[in-house]
Amino acid sequence: MQNKLLVDIGNGLTKKPFEKIFWWGPRWLDFICITPPLTVNNPLWLRDKKNLKKVRLFGLSPDELQAEILGYWLQPFWKRWCLGLFTPIQRKIRLWSYYHQCLSFREVCIENLFDAKKPIDVLFEQYLGNEMLCRLNKNRIQFEYYVEKHAGNLRLEDNITFLQSMLLRRNSRFFSKLLQKKSTELFTGADKKSLQSQLKKEYLRLRMVLFCYLYNWHKNIFPTTQNEPIYIDTFFEVCAGKEISYSIHSIHDWVKLKQQLIESLLEEQSPEQFFMIKNLLEACLSKIRILVSNHLNNCARKLVAVRKKKLSCKQAIQETNNRQAELIHFFKKCALLFHPDKSFANPELSKIQTELFLAFQQLSKESQKSMKKKLQLLKDYLSRKRKSVQTKESASNQQLAALESIGKINFEPTPQERVEPKISVDNCIQSQVRSNLMHKPLNNDAQQEENESPQRLRRCIRLARYVPVF
Known part of the structure; x- marks a missing residue:
């Protein structure tokens, strides 16, 4: 019996290009250019490496599309919102993520790096297969949906790594509870421990297959380079669950x-x-x-x-x-x-x-x-x-x-002479002026004009002719 988990993943990847983006829109196949064209019997993940390098997604090579997506995630939020509204960038992200899903699945299945072709034991399918595989497929689909939306966003790389580890741990808890439940219902006799150990081995191999598939996919859609631009010193710490x-x-x-x-x-x-x-x-x-x-x-x-x-x-x-x-x-x-x-x-x-x-x-x-x-x-x-x-x-x-040496500069400062007043005022005249100022009555402007002599008025009128008016 072939690995049913990989069969489900392969069927999903084979059918996806023939699905419509929207119920009224084109199919994903219309934006994938490869020779020979994709069919149900010849999907993308079955192609060789040379053929996969020649594929065009939205008219671009995978590397060119990756550069466009990484540049999109570096934009501010308002600009990303406008690009998502008026350009097909979200569809490009999903198609680019699908391409790397096929590469990861090909590495697990065809290149057989993790012994994924080994058939599953009949006992596992008989006792735990259906329930456990349904659980693994359900969690896998949830994880794939989240990663497809944020593929290429380097700020969420640690967050997705944390979700991947949490996914595997929850599945382990589910398996231990399911095994305990089934062992009390079905297993009897001396072969109970041997059956449990055999089921644990098969589950660990299943989990290994799923982990390798998700790990390779995650590694490809979150590329890290040594010369990437550096912005901040803040990282999302998965153990603490917050930014530190x-x-x-x-x-x-x-x-x-x-x-x-x-x-x-x-x-x-x-x-x-x-x-x-x-x-x-x-x-x-x-x-x-x-x-x-x-x-x-x-x-x-x-x-x-x-x-x-x-x-x-x-x-x-x-x-x-x-x-x-x-x-x-x-x-x-x-x-x-x-x-x-x-x-x-x-x-x-x-x-x-x-x-x-x-x-x-x-x-x-x-x-x-x-x-x-x-x-x-x-x-x-x-x-x-x-x-x-x-x-x-x-x-x-x-x-x-x-x-x-020339003598043009003299560094000795010259004393400043004190300027004495040259005009002396007689004491009697000075006292007379003070008394006149003290006893002079204060007149209004009208009285001053009446007391002025006519000769003084004529002189003022004559001078007023030459005063400029602004």
């Missing part, structure tokens, strides 16, 4: 949390535990790259601030020295995640850590080399600045010495 902002200074708690998570995965003893641990360590290494890159970018900003004269060079050198010491401490703490000696005496985990430890060592050497280079640039800039100041001072001293 990590920095160079809080790395000790972060490493401790990841070690506890690896230890808990080892205790489960499931067949896909090492795939999950490797995925976890690769995600940790990518986050370490982001933190280190941000740390180096901050040091580069110090050099720019010094050149723009917004920061003193001595202060920038002191801060860069402190950041260099922090970076060395950071790599010493992170090495505990990838060093083979911290593998909990597990040979499989030691192999995974040995492979990733080489990449970690290379990252450590390159980043420390870059930090030393930035520090040396600051020191060279400070020495050049000091030399330029010394040359300017020596040149100004020479000019002053030359001017002093």
Whole structure:
């Protein structure tokens, strides 16, 4: 008997291109261009790799469509809303996700990497097959629907990894309860334990098949590159269920949390535990790259601030020295995640850590080399600045010495002469003026005009002719 779980997945992938996008619209097949054309007997997931590379989705190659989708998810929310309303970007995302589903299913089935063609035991189909397969298919369809909507959104990658692990754990709980229920109803006699162990093995192989299919699909639709742009230091921590902002200074708690998570995965003893641990360590290494890159970018900003004269060079050198010491401490703490000696005496985990430890060592050497280079640039800039100041001072001293020898500059300050009043006022006249001012009556404007002499009025009228009017 062939694996029924894979048969259900293959039938769903075969029928999907012939479905309509909307009940009145075209089919998905109208936007897939491949030779020979798709049929029910020759679906996309049965094609070879050369034929799959020539496929065109909405007139674009898969790599070109991937670049368009990744650019879409980097846009702000209002722009994504407008693009989703007036362009076929949502349909492109779903079709691109379907293409990678076919690649993942082909890797599991045709290339037979995980022994997926091995037939399921008749006992499993007889006792637990229908109920367990219905449960697995139901959860798989829910997971596929969620991932199709958010394919390519790198911000939700950790969230989808968390949902995938939760899906497998819930299925394990369901299987243990179902096995306990069936064992009390159907199993009797001495063969009870042997039947239970056989059913557990078949279930673990089924779960392994499902995990490998979902893992390969998830890895393809959330591509991560080493040179991707860096925006923030905040990550979604699946253990805590919330966003946590990590920095160079809080790395000790972060490493401790990841070690506890690896230890808990080892205790489960499931067949896909090492795939999950490797995925976890690769995600940790990518986050370490982001933190280190941000740390180096901050040091580069110090050099720019010094050149723009917004920061003193001595202060920038002191801060860069402190950041260099922090970076060395950071790599010493992170090495505990990838060093083979911290593998909990597990040979499989030691192999995974040995492979990733080489990449970690290379990252450590390159980043420390870059930090030393930035520090040396600051020191060279400070020495050049000091030399330029010394040359300017020596040149100004020479000019002053030359001017002093000529005698054009006299450095002795001249005393300022005090200006004395040259007009003396008689004391009697001064007292008479004061008395007149004190006893003079205050008249209104009308009385002043009446008291003015006619000669004074004529002079004012004559002068008014020459006053300009604005």
